[in-house]
Each structure stands twice: as structure tokens, then as C-alpha cells.
Amino acid sequence: MIKRIITDLGGVIIHTDSSKFFKILREYHCGDSNDNFEFMFSVIPFHKLFSIGLISPLEFYDSTCRFLRVIIDYEDFVDAWNEILLKPNEKYCEFLKHVNKAGYAISLLSNIDKIHWKKVCEIEIIRDIFDCFDTFALSYLMGCAKPDPVIFEKTFALISAVRPECVFIDDKLENIQTAKSLGIPSILYNSEKHEEFLVEFKKLCPDFLMAEH
Numbered sequence: 082m083i084k085r086i087i088t089d090l091g092g093v094i095i096h097t098d099s100s101k102f103f104k105i106l107r108e109y110h111c112g113d114s115n116d117n118f119e120f121m122f123s124v125i126p127f128h129k130l131f132s133i134g135l136i137s138p139l140e141f142y143d144s145t146c147r148f149l150r151v152i153i154d155y156e157d158f159v160d161a162w163n164e165i166l167l168k169p170n171e172k173y174c175e176f177l178k179h180v181n182k183a184g185y186a187i188s189l190l191s192n193i194d195k196i197h198w199k200k201v202c203e204i205e206i207i208r209d210i211f212d213c214f215d216t217f218a219l220s221y222l223m224g225c226a227k228p229d230p231v232i233f234e235k236t237f238a239l240i241s242a243v244r245p246e247c248v249f250i251d252d253k254l255e256n257i258q259t260a261k262s263l264g265i266p267s268i269l270y271n272s273e274k275h276e277e278f279l280v281e282f283k284k285l286c287p288d289f290l291m292a293e294h
Contacts (some may be wrong), residue, residue: 083266083286084240085247090191092252093270094174094204095207107206112150121149131194134221138196156214162196172275182211183289188216190236190249192226216240217276227251228259248285250278 091097103118110116122128125148131141142158145151153161180187188227193201198219201207211217218236220226225235228230237244247259249267260267268281 082246083117083244083246085087085186085188085263086177087188087190087236087240087247088177089251089270090189090201091166091194091197092272093170093250094177094210095169095204096272098164099169100220101164102161103177105164106149106151106153109151109153109157109250116149118149123262124276129226132192132197132214132220133224133226135224138194141194141196155205157288159196165199166197166204167201169204169210169269170272170275171206173270173272174206174210175274175278177210178212179272182273184244185286185289186242187214187238188218188236188240189214189252190218190227190232192220200204227256228252230263232261233265248282 088094090149097201099119103122106118110118117225125145127136127141127144127148128217130136131138136144138159142155146153146158177187198221202211203286205240216236218232218239220232223235225232227233244264245266247265249265250270251257251260251267252270253271257267258267266285268278268285270278
């Protein structure tokens, strides 16, 4: 019997689009016009280090700008970085409200950095949804990130839950695969297929969905 929901944030609770960040940075680029920002960013370690709290926001800014050959003020860089965060996923937020009213415990397990966490907490809809949560497992505070099994172990140490009694929801297949390998029932989420997600959730929690939807 499922008693706890462990949910991701980006791509699930809030829509995201990293291309917006790269589009803005290109306006400040002083290197080769053919530079592929997305690829270059994917092969450097700065974001991963930032997301697990091993470098500061200023170090992330400085390292990224130097590597991508971008000249931009720190404040403008932060604004550009936050452009990745789009609007809240209202359907999923409503789902979480139903989960909370039905008595399920809710935990957040997110790969997130300090800048994005501050921005997310300023969004009223999401701030209200967070009132439904009793645990926040954030990669930049935990020193590790999904799909590393360590962050799942640390999360379960926080919530003291039995794995088969939880369901993990995430939009990344590699994270779902790790969770399943650890014995955690899991659902791969696609915001464009929310109704299909509800069907999958119903298989794990049939009483909840029959009562609430």
C-alpha cells in the first residue's frame, strides 16, 4: 500500500526549458558564432558541481562565462539562468493537492542548485504547494544528485519510510531506473501525457484515484 509520494520538481511540478538560457547567453558571446552552447555546457562539470553544492553561485557564474566566452554581469546571468524555469504545471499541482487531502505524505527529491531553489520559492503557486510537503531533499544541500543511488539512500534516511510503500515520480528515465533498482515503485512523468500518468498512478493507488478523480 502506497503511503508516500516522492516527486521531482523540474519538468514535473514546474515546466522548464534550458534553451532560453543559452539563447540569452548567445547575445553576450564573444567567441565563435558557430559555438554549440548546449553541447559545450553538457560536457563541462560546472553545473553538476553547482547542483551538488560544491561550488558557489559566483564560481558557477565565473566558470561558465569563461568557458563559454560570455561577458555578462552576474545579475543578468542569474536572470538568464532563471529563465529556464517556466510556469508551474497546474495539472500536477492539483494532483498534489488531492494527494495531500487524501492523507498521503509528500517528499521532494530534486536536482536543483541554490539559484533555482531561491527563484522557485518565490513563485506563489509552488510556495503554496510546498505547504503540502514534509520533506525536501535538495541535491545542492545533500552533496549528490540523481541518478546516483546515494541521494535516494539519503532521502530515505530523512523520511524513514519503507520503499515499497512509496512511489517515486520523475521525468528522467535514468532516475526512474535507479529508483526501481532500489525497490522503489516509480512512474516516468511526461507533462504532455498527464492523463496517462494518472492511469499509471491508479494502478498503484486505485482507491485514491477512484475517490478523487
